Amino acid sequence: MSRSLFDDAMQRLNTAMPYTDLDDEIALRVGTPKSCLEVSVPVRRDDGSLTFYRGYRVRHDNTRGPTKGGLRYHPSVTLDEVKSLAFWMTFKCAVVGVPFGGAKGGISVDAKSLSPMELERLSRGFIRQVADFIGPDVDIPAPDMYTNERIMGWMMDEYSTIRRQHVPAVITGKPVSMGGSVGRADATGRGAYYCIRELARKHDQSPSSTRIAIQGFGNAGQHVARLLHKDGYRIVAVSDSQGAVYHPDGFDIPSLIRIKEKTRHVQTVYCDKALCTSTAADQLTNEELLELDVDILIPAALENQITSRNAQNIRARYIVEVANGPITSEADAILNSRNIEVVPDILANAGGVTVSYFEWLQNRSGSYWELQEVHRKLQAIMAREFEYIYDLHHDIKTDMRTAAYVHAIKRLGETMNAKGTSSYFSNGNQR
Numbered sequence: 388m389s390r391s392l393f394d395d396a397m398q399r400l401n402t403a404m405p406y407t408d409l410d411d412e413i414a415l416r417v418g419t420p421k422s423c424l425e426v427s428v429p430v431r432r433d434d435g436s437l438t439f440y441r442g443y444r445v446r447h448d449n450t451r452g453p454t455k456g457g458l459r460y461h462p463s464v465t466l467d468e469v470k471s472l473a474f475w476m477t478f479k480c481a482v483v484g485v486p487f488g489g490a491k492g493g494i495s496v497d498a499k500s501l502s503p504m505e506l507e508r509l510s511r512g513f514i515r516q517v518a519d520f521i522g523p524d525v526d527i528p529a530p531d532m533y534t535n536e537r538i539m540g541w542m543m544d545e546y547s548t549i550r551r552q553h554v555p556a557v558i559t560g561k562p563v564s565m566g567g568s569v570g571r572a573d574a575t576g577r578g579a580y581y582c583i584r585e586l587a588r589k590h591d592q593s594p595s596s597t598r599i600a601i602q603g604f605g606n607a608g609q610h611v612a613r614l615l616h617k618d619g620y621r622i623v624a625v626s627d628s629q630g631a632v633y634h635p636d637g638f639d640i641p642s643l644i645r646i647k648e649k650t651r652h653v654q655t656v657y658c659d660k661a662l663c664t665s666t667a668a669d670q671l672t673n674e675e676l677l678e679l680d681v682d683i684l685i686p687a688a689l690e691n692q693i694t695s696r697n698a699q700n701i702r703a704r705y706i707v708e709v710a711n712g713p714i715t716s717e718a719d720a721i722l723n724s725r726n727i728e729v730v731p732d733i734l735a736n737a738g739g740v741t742v743s744y745f746e747w748l749q750n751r752s753g754s755y756w757e758l759q760e761v762h763r764k765l766q767a768i769m770a771r772e773f774e775y776i777y778d779l780h781h782d783i784k785t786d787m788r789t790a791a792y793v794h795a796i797k798r799l800g801e802t803m804n805a806k807g808t809s810s811y812f813s814n815g816n817q818r
């Protein structure tokens with residue numbers, strides 16, 4: 388029987404534990420989510436019929452603060468997936484040192500099949516079902532795959548209606564006009580971009596000689612592509628759920644983003660010579676994109692894209708995980724043995740939750756920041772944590788993912804020790 392996504396996520400923590408002096412009980416503590424809510428959301432369709440959608444919210448761990456994490460709308464959303472995403476949030480928040488625990492939510496739905504009115508009814512209906520489970524000091528949702536600032540705005544508005552008061556800090560990633568933070572929209576891609584700049588510096592990799600392939604051209608994928616392209620990196624392949632396009636000279640990313648917005652598919656670029664520096668692009672499958680001969684591969688879509696089936700065929704020198712969980716633990720072992728360096732999701736995509744924290748702070752204080760301040764603070768956090776994890780992985784002679792988990796679990800353990808709630812004391816097995 389194949390291992391669940393959650394078990395696979397736990398494997399990463401179990402690998403990291405021996406590199407700490409923490410009691411093994413800590414791994415047991417975070418081996419089970421604090422609480423899981425499963426709801427059924429009735430939605431009146433535009434044609435008058437009624438459809439029920441299954442939704443979830445999982446609060447994984449609140450040791451370091453209120454739980455935090457996005458909401459995903461996708462047909463493949465399951466409790467196991469949401470539990471895993473919530474687990475990763477706990478470690479991600481600890482990696483960047485923001486005072487939150489981890490949570491995640493989702494609805495099993497093909498968002499593209501709903502009209503805007505149906506989407507609004509679903510989003511408001513979901514909040515009515517989970518209102519007692521969330522709150523600005525308890526659990527704070529945000530956007531993830533196939534959700535966006537408009538949906539976050541509806542949700543904050545619904546929650547405020549239920550509570551009979553204005554509660555902007557209950558949701559982050561809202562429109563700026565509703566208390567959202569400037570700079571949240573591109574924060575995930577920007578955080579990854581700062582990591583890539585650090586990585587390139589470590590390896591003396593110049594932008595113009597660096598070829599990059601990006602799987603997934605949504606919020607996160609588009610922004611990281613835009614920022615890298617602006618610096619002169621060559622984005623030679625991108626994809627969405629319909630397939631990939633490849634051009635050895637690299638794409639003009641602003642034009643590609645316009646095409647994607649207009650036609651909804653990157654493969655429309657196939658015959659459009661104006662978008663490439665010379666000839667038209669090649670069409671590829673998503674699987675082929677992953678195996679391209681590039682310097683940096685950026686998975687920015689779904690989990691489990693690089694597995695024991697294709698890890699042997701990956702030709703990139705570096706992988707920067709903008710998606711959550713795109714590499715399985717079995718594939719990790721293969722990539723490590725082939726010296727392919729992976730910047731792990733809990734570091735690489737932490738820019739989103741970091742700016743969500745900034746948004747929450749602004750909502751709580753009622754004082755709003757300039758864009759430059761958001762960028763400066765995000766850059767400082769991403770560069771600091773990248774540097775720490777990079778040095779740690781050399782010091783303890785392991786991969787960057789394990790080093791990131793060691794860093795995060797130490798921060799969690801420190802808080803547990805400070806609370807004195809149980810036996811989070813050193814057992815002396817420092818390595």
Ligand SMILES: NC(=O)C1=CN([C@@H]2O[C@H](COP(=O)(O)OP(=O)(O)OC[C@H]3O[C@@H](n4cnc5c(N)ncnc54)[C@H](O)[C@@H]3O)[C@@H](O)[C@H]2O)C=CC1
Nearest residue numbers: 532533575603604605606607627628687688710711736739
């Ligand atoms: N939005 C955020 O702030 C954050 C997002 N992430 C992660 O980044 C990843 C992408 O999220 P977003 O960009 O926000 O979602 P999005 O909904 O804006 O975009 C998703 C993109 O992935 C593509 N896609 C879907 N299925 C695919 C497949 N099978 N193969 C290739 N492409 C496929 C879609 O066509 C779309 O271009 C997810 O793993 C998410 O959890 C992580 C941290 C924060």
Ligand SMILES: O=C(O)CCC(=O)C(=O)O
Nearest residue numbers: 456457529531739740743
């Ligand atoms: O912005 C947030 O609070 C969470 C973003 C998220 O869901 C993630 O980092 O995977």
